[in-house]
Amino acid sequence: MILELADIRIQPGKQAEFDVAIQRGIAEAISTAKGFSGFTIQKGIDTPERYILMIYWETLENHTVDFRESAAFAVWRGIVGPFFAAPPTVEHFSLLAKSN
Template sequence: MILELADFQIHPQHNDAFETAQQRGISTCIARARGYEGFKFNRCIEALGRYVLQIFWTTLKDHTVGFRESSAFTDWRAIVGPFFARAPLVQHFDLVAKSA
């Protein structure tokens, strides 16, 4: 399993609207993608307007090719993109260890 970690900075006055849009984008665009295994969406306590989205994919290619090169990515970006203060930082991780 691959973890996609997306770090967003949005305009703080739009927090509520961004949260609603992100959840809609996940359910209507991302969750239907091949290899999608789930997500976590978190708001930063110390920095208003900062969010972290964790998406779990079966393979890296499921995200980087299957989703990112699909119309679903374009649709998702149209839903959440207007809230971005800057482009999100997106990185991928392999699981090394976890708690029981």
């Protein structure tokens, strides 16, 4: 299992609209992608324009190749991209340990 962590900064004052858009983008573009296993979205309290999107993929290639090179990626960016203040920072992680 691979964790994709996207640190997203949006334009000030657009939080309510982005809250809807990011969930729509996941439902319409990401959730049906090959290897997609789930997601979590965290909203910033101290920095309300900051969101942390965590997406779980079966393999790294499911994100970097299967999704990123698909038409669904363009749909995703079309839905959420207009809100970005800067391009998101995206990194991938593998699980070392977890609690029960």
